[in-house]
Amino acid sequence: MVVERHSGGTSLIDVLDRVLDKGIVIDAWVRISLVGIDLITVEARIVVASIDTYLKYAEAVGITSPIARAPLGPAREGGAAPTERTVVERRETTREG
Amino acid sequence: MTVEEHVVGYGADTERTPDEGKYVYCIIECAAPQSFGRMGIGGRNDEVCTIEHGGLSAVVSNTPVVVYDPTRENALTHEHVIETVLREFTVIPMSFGAIFRTHDDVVEFLKDTADALRDVLQKMEGKIEFGLKVNWDPETVLKQVEEETEEIRRLKEEILTNRLTSTYFARMQLGRMVERAMSEASDAYVREIYDQLRGCAIASRHNKPIGDKMILNAAFLIERERAAEFDDQVQEIARKYEGRLRFQYTGPWPPYNFVNIHLKLERAGVAS
Numbered sequence: 552m553v554v555e556r557h558s559g560g561t562s563l564i565d566v567l568d569r570v571l572d573k574g575i576v577i578d579a580w581v582r583i584s585l586v587g588i589d590l591i592t593v594e595a596r597i598v599v600a601s602i603d604t605y606l607k608y609a610e611a612v613g614i615t616s617p618i619a620r621a622p623l624g625p626a627r628e629g630g631a632a633p634t635e636r637t638v639v640e641r642r643e644t645t646r647e648g
Numbered sequence: 649m650t651v652e653e654h655v656v657g658y659g660a661d662t663e664r665t666p667d668e669g670k671y672v673y674c675i676i677e678c679a680a681p682q683s684f685g686r687m688g689i690g691g692r693n694d695e696v697c698t699i700e701h702g703g704l705s706a707v708v709s710n711t712p713v714v715v716y717d718p719t720r721e722n723a724l725t726h727e728h729v730i731e732t733v734l735r736e737f738t739v740i741p742m743s744f745g746a747i748f749r750t751h752d753d754v755v756e757f758l759k760d761t762a763d764a765l766r767d768v769l770q771k772m773e774g775k776i777e778f779g780l781k782v783n784w785d786p787e788t789v790l791k792q793v794e795e796e797t798e799e800i801r802r803l804k805e806e807i808l809t810n811r812l813t814s815t816y817f818a819r820m821q822l823g824r825m826v827e828r829a830m831s832e833a834s835d836a837y838v839r840e841i842y843d844q845l846r847g848c849a850i851a852s853r854h855n856k857p858i859g860d861k862m863i864l865n866a867a868f869l870i871e872r873e874r875a876a877e878f879d880d881q882v883q884e885i886a887r888k889y890e891g892r893l894r895f896q897y898t899g900p901w902p903p904y905n906f907v908n909i910h911l912k913l914e915r916a917g918v919a920s
Contacts, residue, residue, distance in 0.1 A: 554886040554895040556778070556879060559731055562898060563720055565779055566727045568855075569904040571718060574741035575675070577911045 669713040669747045670699065670706075670754050673729045674902065676737040677769050678705045684732050689716060689725045696729050699751055701758040704765055707733050708754060716745050730902050738773050739902040740765060740909070761911065768907055774872050775850060777906065778899035780882065781857075782841060782864035784892065786830070793829040800825050834863040837893065842866075844885040848877045853905040863893075867905035875900065 560566060671689050673696070676682075681698055688694030688709025698705035707729065716722050726744050733739055748754045758765070794800050803822050807815050841864060846852065851869040858865060870878050886895045 553883055553890055554897050556882075556897045556899060559779075559898055559901045560724055560727045562896075563723065565898050566723050567718060569901065570723055570726055570741070570744040572743060573904040574743045574902070574907055575746070575909045575911060576743045577746050 669711055669749050670708040670751060671711040671716075672742050672746045672748060672754065672757075673707045673709075673726060674733055674742055675740040675758075675765050675769070676705050676707060676733060677703060677766070678737060679703045682707075684729065687725065687729060687732070689722055689729075691721075696732075699754045699758070701755045702762055704758050704762060704769075706754050706758060708748075711747060713747055713749060716747075718744050731900075734776070734900065734902050738769060738775070740768055740772065740907055741902040741904055761909075764909060768909065772903050772907065775869050775903060775906075776872055776875065776900040777903045778868045778870055778875075778878060778882075778897065779901060780841075780845075780864065780866050780868065780898075781862055781896040782837070783861045783894040783896070784834070784837070784863055786860055788892070789830060789833055790826065793826060793833060797825070797829050800829060837889070838864050841885055845878065845881050848874050848881060851906060855905070867901075869903055869906050872900075 559569075676698075678698065679700060681700065682705065683698075684696040684707065686693040686695050688696050688711065690709075690711045694709040694711065696707060696709045699708055700706075709729075723744060730739060730741050748757060794804060800822065803818060803825065807818050807822060842852070845868060849868040849870055853867040853869075855865040855867065857863060868878065882895065882897055886893070886897075
């Protein structure tokens with residue numbers, strides 16, 4: 552075996568790289584008036600980075616160069632494909648009373 | 649990096665235990681109550697269990713309502729719980745530090761975000777993430793590049809032997825040439841690695857390399873059943889470049905790099 556796969560929790564850097572700002576991120580410090588379950592009004596803005604664009608990106612990788620930023624060149628987060636950052640926004644408002 | 653406070657909810661009513669909240673690790677699709685063991689965050693060995701609504705479950709443990717710093721212990725606990733859940737379920741991970749004040753707050757959260765959560769869960773069904781970082785040794789590559797590129801070799805020799813009247817411009821030129829050659833070498837490696845791996849990956853995410861030795865910092869989304877196949881491909885490409893590139897291969901992870909749900913909760917006026 553040339554390279555061993557280490558389980559996620561073995562590298563703190565890799566863990567921090569993921570858990571701090573990826574997955575479901577709650578943006579604001581908020582207070583929701585809440586009395587039992589009879590009243591809650593939450594406005595949730597959900598931004599789901601479209602999986603489809605990632606799939607497209609996977610297709611494009613290798614075809615559209617440059618895909619890598621050399622260490623000496625200007626590095627930009629997110630890679631080369633501009634579509635990768637495309638997000639789908641959905642606004643949901645739930646009101647129950 | 650600043651870590652935002654993720655305390656959600658407002659526990660003005662004191663009949664509830666005022667200082668106990670629910671730390672949320674991740675969301676799974678599961679109607680039956682689950683217990684994953686006493687390994688909750690906060691060092692009290694709180695039980696990690698589920699709060700369910702409409703077939704979606706939040707994996708939680710009790711905690712004082714405090715802001716957790718992402719210390720080594722806390723971050724690894726967060727990750728360890730998710731990894732445990734990941735063995736049996738498809739997981740949408742929460743980012744670190746999300747605490748809801750009450751059980752009911754968690755239920756409301758599930759209720760309000762159910763459509764998005766189901767959508768993402770469905771897309772992530774049976775998929776896991778692997779991380780791959782690839783490092784090279786810039787010194788070695790530099791030497792190679794100098795040897796292999798005729799014009800670099802010649803220019804360097806001219807500078808060293810002082811045959812030029814002004815070496816300043818020549819040095820600048822040499823620097824640019826070397827930079828371009830290194831960049832091309834890096835691109836070529838990365839392209840080849842992707843070519844090897846994309847056949848059995850569903851998607852990939854290219855993150856910013858860290859430091860000057862890293863040429864690739866990527867995450868791959870893989871069907872669980874094809875994990876072994878992906879392993880083989882990583883082995884193959886690593887073998888090919890043994891001695892030249894160093895591979896750091898991690899996983900399985902929950903699909904952190906492929907799920908990005910941003911929740912902005914606002915107080916929405918006065919409810920009647």
